[in-house]
Structures are given as C-alpha cells and as structure tokens.
Amino acid sequence: MLKTIDLNGKRALITGAGSGIGRAIALRLAEEGMKLALVGRNAEKLMRTAALTGRPLDMLVLPTDITQSSGIEDIMHILEGHFKGLDVLVNNAGMALNCPFEQTGEAEFDRIMALNVKAPFILCQRTLKLLRQSECPTIINIGSVVSHLGYVQQAAYAASKHALLGMTKALAKEVYHEGIRVHMISPGGVYTDMIAIARPDLSPEGMIAPEEVAELAAWLVAHRGNAVVDEIRLHRVNKEPFQ
Ligand SMILES: NC(=O)c1ccc[n+]([C@@H]2O[C@H](COP(=O)([O-])OP(=O)(O)OC[C@H]3O[C@@H](n4cnc5c(N)ncnc54)[C@H](OP(=O)(O)O)[C@@H]3O)[C@@H](O)[C@H]2O)c1
Numbered sequence: 001m002l003k004t005i006d007l008n009g010k011r012a013l014i015t016g017a018g019s020g021i022g023r024a025i026a027l028r029l030a031e032e033g034m035k036l037a038l039v040g041r042n043a044e045k046l047m048r049t050a051a052l053t054g055r056p057l058d059m060l061v062l063p064t065d066i067t068q069s070s071g072i073e074d075i076m077h078i079l080e081g082h083f084k085g086l087d088v089l090v091n092n093a094g095m096a097l098n099c100p101f102e103q104t105g106e107a108e109f110d111r112i113m114a115l116n117v118k119a120p121f122i123l124c125q126r127t128l129k130l131l132r133q134s135e136c137p138t139i140i141n142i143g144s145v146v147s148h149l150g151y152v153q154q155a156a157y158a159a160s161k162h163a164l165l166g167m168t169k170a171l172a173k174e175v176y177h178e179g180i181r182v183h184m185i186s187p188g189g190v191y192t193d194m195i196a197i198a199r200p201d202l203s204p205e206g207m208i209a210p211e212e213v214a215e216l217a218a219w220l221v222a223h224r225g226n227a228v229v230d231e232i233r234l235h236r237v238n239k240e241p242f243q
Contacts (some may be wrong), residue, residue, distance in 0.1 A: 018045025
C-alpha cells in the first residue's frame, strides 16, 4: 500500500541550497512544512532561500564548504543540537567541468571528486545514525544523465557522477532492511547557473526546470509503498529518451 507521509515538522538537510536545483527542492519541501538545514558556501544565497520559504525561522542557514571535514563536523554538531535528528538528506551540491580530457588538471580532478563524490559519501556516513531514528529516513542523491553516459570534454564530471551512482546503489542495498530509502535522481539539462558551464552549446529552450526535479524529490520523500524507486532519469523534452 502506498503510504503518504505527513512531512510537517520533519527535518531535511539540503546541500547546494542557495541556488538552482537545491533551492527549488528547499522551497518545495518547505511548502510541506519541513524544517530545513540549508548548506552551501555563500551565506547570502542561503539566506535568500530561507527568506523565499516564507518561514525563515524554521530554517538553519549553514554556510559551509562540504569538501572540508571540519565543515561536515560543524554541520553535524548543529544538526544534533538544533534539529535533534534528521529525516531527509539531499546531496545536491555539485560542480561540472567542461574540459578536454588531456587538459583536465589533477587539482581540478581532485576538486570535482571531493565535492561530487567524497562529500556525499561522508554526509551519508555521518547522518545515518540520525536517519535511523526517523520514521521516514530518506537520502536523495542528485546524479545526472552523466551518471550513465559519457559526453566529450566531461570525463571528470562523468567519472564523479558515475561514482555517485555506484555509491547510491551499494548504500541503498546496505540500508534498505533498516527502512532507509536511498534514491538517485539523474536529470538531463536543467536550467540553472551550472548548465552554462557544463554545456555552453545548449540553449535554455526545452531545458528541465529546477522545480520539476524538486517535485520528484518531494514525491520520493512523502511516499512509501511496496514499490521501491531506486533511480529516476529525467530527459529534456527536445531530446529523445533512452540516449
Ligand atoms: N543543471 C543541470 O543541467 C544539471 C543536470 C544534471 C545534474 N545536475 C546536478 O544538480 C546539482 C545542482 O546543480 P545546479 O544545476 O542546481 O547548479 P548550481 O546552481 O551551480 O548549484 C550548485 C550548488 O552547489 C553549491 N556548492 C558548490 N561547491 C560547494 C562546496 N564546496 N560546499 C558546499 N556547497 C557547494 C553551490 O553553492 P555555493 O557556491 O554557495 O557553495 C551551489 O548552490 C549538481 O550536483 C549537478 O551536478 C545539474
């Protein structure tokens, strides 16, 4: 039976909540009455998201670089102190890189892996003990079509998003029997700041709206049934599916 969960008062941590997909997810989950921990490096962008929810006092603004272990420790202390637990983790923060393979520097490779793979890995690891105490423990990792496909000049980005998919699959199996659901949403081109860097060749026309991704995230969090959704791929309307 499909059970709808009342999200009012439930707690979510969203990384990259100051812009794009992360902000859209924050606004959508806030509509459900959730309390949110908003994470990103830029405090002003996070405060803008908090203000847009219309309930800024229910929002924790946590300006943090999640590639720094000290940053993740700070998040954990504040979560345990203020939220006294966690129901939903959304690993959304990420970076793209559009660069020919041979010109991709080691430092850039390390940076993209630290943000797109290691940070979600550590955040999952550190929050599991809090999620175990929740009635609706859910992790949503934001992958990409690049989790499944290779595009030219995106080897480092593809490597990072393939790695995130691998981690998601393994973790989903490892914690499924504890009632913790781990999903991945893999969008194609979404109209955000990032797309200009990742795919300067694409026009905004026909792009997925961040709100479409947010709607799916909210559905995943609010519904539990016998059918477990492991991964959702979203294709742009002007691109044929299954490519
Ligand atoms: N746009 C697309 O077409 C598309 C398609 C598929 C998947 N995605 C994925 O969707 C996710 C969100 O991307 P977006 O399109 O919404 O782009 P975006 O607006 O650039 O969002 C990226 C977010 O990550 C945060 N961030 C970056 N480095 C960080 C760090 N070290 N610590 C904490 N936060 C950090 C940024 O905030 P600060 O700069 O304030 O830190 C920003 O809010 C990414 O994982 C991306 O790979 C995007």
